Amino acid sequence: MTKKQGIKVVTIGGGSSYTPELVEGFIKRYEQVPVRELWLVDIEAGHQKLEIVGALARRMVKKAGVDLTIYTTLDRKKALQGADFVTTQLRVGLLDARIIDERIPLQHGIIGQETNGAGGLFKALRTIPVLLDIAKDIVTYCPNAWLINFTNPAGLVTEALLRYSAHQKVIGVCNVPYNMHQSIASMLGVEKDSVSIDFAGLNHLVFGTHVYVDGEDVTDAVLELLSDPEMALSMKNIAPLPWGRTFLKALGLVPCPYHRYYYQTKKILEEELRAFHSGHTRAEVVKTLETELFQLYESEDLHVKPPQLEQRGGAYYSDVACNVIASIVNDTRDVQVLNVRNNGSIRELPEDAVVEVNCIVGKHGPTPLSMGALPIHVHGLLQQIKSYEQVAAKAAVTGSYEQALLAMAIHPLVPDEELAETVLKEMLAAHKAYLPQFFSETK
Amino acid sequence: MTKKQGIKVVTIGGGSSYTPELVEGFIKRYEQVPVRELWLVDIEAGHQKLEIVGALARRMVKKAGVDLTIYTTLDRKKALQGADFVTTQLRVGLLDARIIDERIPLQHGIIGQETNGAGGLFKALRTIPVLLDIAKDIVTYCPNAWLINFTNPAGLVTEALLRYSAHQKVIGVCNVPYNMHQSIASMLGVEKDSVSIDFAGLNHLVFGTHVYVDGEDVTDAVLELLSDPEMALSMKNIAPLPWGRTFLKALGLVPCPYHRYYYQTKKILEEELRAFHSGHTRAEVVKTLETELFQLYESEDLHVKPPQLEQRGGAYYSDVACNVIASIVNDTRDVQVLNVRNNGSIRELPEDAVVEVNCIVGKHGPTPLSMGALPIHVHGLLQQIKSYEQVAAKAAVTGSYEQALLAMAIHPLVPDEELAETVLKEMLAAHKAYLPQFFSETK
Amino acid sequence: MTKKQGIKVVTIGGGSSYTPELVEGFIKRYEQVPVRELWLVDIEAGHQKLEIVGALARRMVKKAGVDLTIYTTLDRKKALQGADFVTTQLRVGLLDARIIDERIPLQHGIIGQETNGAGGLFKALRTIPVLLDIAKDIVTYCPNAWLINFTNPAGLVTEALLRYSAHQKVIGVCNVPYNMHQSIASMLGVEKDSVSIDFAGLNHLVFGTHVYVDGEDVTDAVLELLSDPEMALSMKNIAPLPWGRTFLKALGLVPCPYHRYYYQTKKILEEELRAFHSGHTRAEVVKTLETELFQLYESEDLHVKPPQLEQRGGAYYSDVACNVIASIVNDTRDVQVLNVRNNGSIRELPEDAVVEVNCIVGKHGPTPLSMGALPIHVHGLLQQIKSYEQVAAKAAVTGSYEQALLAMAIHPLVPDEELAETVLKEMLAAHKAYLPQFFSETK
Amino acid sequence: MTKKQGIKVVTIGGGSSYTPELVEGFIKRYEQVPVRELWLVDIEAGHQKLEIVGALARRMVKKAGVDLTIYTTLDRKKALQGADFVTTQLRVGLLDARIIDERIPLQHGIIGQETNGAGGLFKALRTIPVLLDIAKDIVTYCPNAWLINFTNPAGLVTEALLRYSAHQKVIGVCNVPYNMHQSIASMLGVEKDSVSIDFAGLNHLVFGTHVYVDGEDVTDAVLELLSDPEMALSMKNIAPLPWGRTFLKALGLVPCPYHRYYYQTKKILEEELRAFHSGHTRAEVVKTLETELFQLYESEDLHVKPPQLEQRGGAYYSDVACNVIASIVNDTRDVQVLNVRNNGSIRELPEDAVVEVNCIVGKHGPTPLSMGALPIHVHGLLQQIKSYEQVAAKAAVTGSYEQALLAMAIHPLVPDEELAETVLKEMLAAHKAYLPQFFSETK
């Protein structure tokens, strides 16, 4: 990989509705990161969408006038040859699987969600074997490539990759810290560049431990603003509902939106049950949005990323990914928030666990910063989710029913081991087609 | 303290209905541990009960024919002079406070229990300042004495004492491991002495990590038996309801009865709510039992511990305490399960945290054994409860509303920070008389 | 293994002059530990000595009138079948190799000694592959047997076994703590049984962190006595020369005799150089002693362990080994000082490192006690020797010249990397016959 | 502190011969870091030199035409008022004390050196109380100022400040990593900017763990070059004599020049003894150089830093300090190598120890990077020196003879506890005037 020769990127799950954002990202940064080849790879079931997205991408590139060739293919191995970066944004079982992940737990009165609880567990069980397979191909076809994983649950998937794959150049990315950064700047009414935030925790469970504006610590002011209902309502990336003022003050850290699943379990569950009964869980809503998006994408007159994509959720994912790629290509050594092996960065978590944390990113990849001690009152939650993730990763790799049951039962959003087994059985049956490791003959 | 001179024991909360068991314990072990003076200390409000219990104790001693003088007094400082052992079994606010601890949380749909969740937190907030006061007096009047704490939540109280008291000769005791040992032997149909168990965890959250019969590891067989509904029903000290068979196998450790609060939260809550609505929470039941016990105790014809005391719960507490005292006095260096500072014994918990673990006990006190690694799937729960305990201890000592809210909100049995604050406020108001640290003027 | 059936012990290196002590140990403890078969195994080169020792052992057993059959054999695999305990006391290359270990380093002006420095390194390089081979046979022929290793450097050898062998029932033993216990009791003029000592450290680098007499801490008094030249001279097991009084007080721990190599390097080196120049290094002295011992052993009139054996050094080794065996057989759970995996017992050393520390010993083997924090001023030395041991073990297993050079160069008794390489080359050449791993064709 | 208002710097020990380099540094970087006031502070004994240096500084500023006022004063408190940065480059006892630090140990046949061994210990004992005093004044007069310590032994002094001072905005600096960076680039024949190095260790005991050129790992090539005698001779900042080729390869890390004291002790000692016997120890050489430098400084015709200063040693110290100041002022968040609290950055060293490590530096100071695991073969040496430093810091603060003896005796360059005490006594006597803590009446 050299800048002169140009960069080759392979995107697995290239038929995703997100791809136009990624293409836009590469176009915008073409000077810094000359991506010359973008290979969009998908599976047979996604062939049609792949071609729609590929055609749009080609129109976008043409309009922008950059020297970037878009390839679409179902042949992953061919695509991977000599790649510099591989990004993964696939969804095993598509949105229909996600609908199951949401509805079965809710039917039993517990949270059903894409990345947390029983739903997140099953997304991980379906996804991890596929990612490990991709990593194996990378070892064969492009061992020097960085694997940049977008696929959720991104922290758990990265944990599994770094624990069970021979390929170790793996980075997990998420837009949560990016969006928090932006929202906090806007909440404070200052430029984004003047704000810096120390992030530490796990994916979808990351805390802003300190917020600085021009080097001055303004964490307390941010916590005060976050508990203001007016502010919260308008800042949907931080939290759609306000936090208790005294609670936030006592917490002393800026929570991410997903912390509500753990600190406001009861209220979130009530909301979800409402959606469940009205037949409009998040996956069901998204499925409708996607259909509309693909209708838009088909139009020959569309030459740019349509503004409707931002509704889809996941906005700025491509910014996060493009920034990592840019810093590696240019050896920038700037600070970004990524999922990497802990290495003592967060002292309360195991050395070899994957954490989401401030890193500097240069040519030889990300190096986490030593974040110092987190307050005692968050050690428990972090360790609990990390324990769950490690058990879940083991279940995904081994196809062990016992490990899957353990993962389910120790998850804080699953309040009973018997119920855990009931839900586990139903979900295993519902997702059987995507969980061969649990149903192989020879086990 | 020498065996020749005889031992002086001071029991704070001496008017408790448990005292006859303790007296019986000292009588039974008189040869090994010649307790010559037993001082029963209580407060003005417990004066009458103290005298009833004291009189029974004197009749018991007389009947047994041992040289043991029973003193009853309200003057703690006088009692403590030159003591060798101080045992604490006091209950701040008596059973009426416990009824509040149970009913307020249940009223809000969350678990209300003596040592877990919101109820356990408030018991800790009332108890810790009193225990720290006692420890201060010990420093002044009998600095070489061992403080053996029975008062619940015993692990959290010991954590607070070892963290905030100048007196460091402190041991927390509980009968749970003792009862598990006994129940498991009986379940296996073997002599108790042939069974040895590795215990590791926290108080009321302790695991049997390995069970041996005559040195052979029989842990799997025990787990199998524990998931047998027939067996479980008859083994009430282990668990009143059965555990899932696959869950226990996957867990790979013998849970204690209190683990049901965390692994079977939903079912326990349903049970508790039934009791709540019928007006028969555990505290309410116990209060009736206590009244009956004291009627028995008053009888001049009673010269022994009445069998009805075993119904009360807490059976064998005195055996546990007497065993510790005997091993210290006789430098026995045998293995007992106690609450002590971790010191690396359980590697996944902080070095300075109090844990419940196998120790050898000799003249210079207990030394924990290095228990090796616990499986990853229990790290989270243990760390979460330990985090809670450390925040709760801080709240109890400082009287900080914020810390109390944090302790409540991070407890896994309290599923929402807003609800946490509601319950906190109600309970603070209800227990105001026993929580001066939260209501002092000068704060 | 049951007591009723009797115990089978296999002793590798059975032709050693130490064997009569071991036989005496089994005879003395026959009631507690009924050893019915003792297999003495040696190699062809030691055939003659094996038969001399075997014959003496048979006369001892006959005279004692116990039911214990002595077998002598060169067939290790046959001997191991169904063994309960395997003890190893072999010496690869015999005393001639030890003479080389002492003389080559001294020739270059650095310490040459059996278990420390360059000499100890080479003893480890010769011994570890042989022990790993034995452990492999144990896995095949008697997988339930405990391997009790006497062979020096015992800590390093145990480190290598627990790190690189599939057989994990391994215990390293040494008589140093045993002798310190005895010497300290005699120095204090009290019964040995009334003294208890907390030991923590590494083999031949173990500290007495606290000494108690009847439960009272008398560590300061012991340190005071140890710096008294009169006392030191008569207590040869502790230290042949006195320690600085202020130094010992500041150290605050009771050093073992071998600590002199590190805290009195200069003086020890001067002593050794004197012995070197006079042609009487320790190995040379011992070789003469051994010849005399075997002459004694040959006498048909000898039916007991001859008193001259105590001159040989290593006295009480058999007591240490017999005590371990007795506690395992009888599930005694008493405290002994053994080399085992750390597991948090000594917090300053890695979890998986082998340490020498107080353990309780029962049927399922030794469990170390959590010793609490060691003072900061000994962390460095302990970590340094442990680092060396781990590198040395790797060198022994891999036959890597680079690792061997590293082990030599980082040892605190080897003051220069260039010199380290010079000595390394000479010693590799001198010991070539016993170091096949460094000289194999295929490397 | 704002860039607009200009920066105020106070330099304690301002009369040092190094000052012109610092002044030059501020002049060169005036655009980025507008230092408007530079206060040079010294003590009465250094009054004359202070005025010479101050006059030269004023001539330099005038010639450069920047708006920077030079103040000279003996009144430290006055100088500190409102300072933004305080740099310390004082030398308690001046070069005469350093001569003693070198000559007394060498007279006893052990290494005598400014920052290592017995000499370094005494420099620390004299310096630490003075630095703590300065830190106390900073708390009073300029609590927001960063204290940037140049004074040797810089790591140990920083350890003492972060451990015993209320002022925690402290950074220790050294030019060794800076020079290594430069030398390695020149050795490789590439631009300095294209080289990046991961540094981890302790001050004067720092390793380059990886060297990258344009993101490619070239560590092996650097180690190869470093063992080339030709190269080594011309690269005096790395090592004046070559390293063993195989040793370096096995080490796998780039040593710093000071590592020779530990890995080539014997050769260094021989060199030093030669210098000692010829009356030309380093301090003696430097003393002559200094006299000559001050003669130059007095010349009214000198308006720039004279080139002869580079002979003095310590070149580029000012670059290192100016770079830190610039990154703080401008919130640059670039990577620099500094002495800071570990915080998990180097997992093998205690969390709270001061280490020398890559940090990013922004407005709120330095944050270390998590460096990952160091190889086992360097754990011992690092822990040993860190143990020594912590004991030495305690000795310096408490004036405890016992702690000073311990520090001396556990230092790897002092090979005997008796000799340690002899040298300790002589050095205490020789430095009595500067060690009031060891000689106060009331102790």
Ligand SMILES: [Mn+2]
């Ligand atoms: Mn995400």
Ligand SMILES: [Mn+2]
């Ligand atoms: Mn209990």
Ligand SMILES: [Mn+2]
């Ligand atoms: Mn030994």
Ligand SMILES: [Mn+2]
């Ligand atoms: Mn330096």
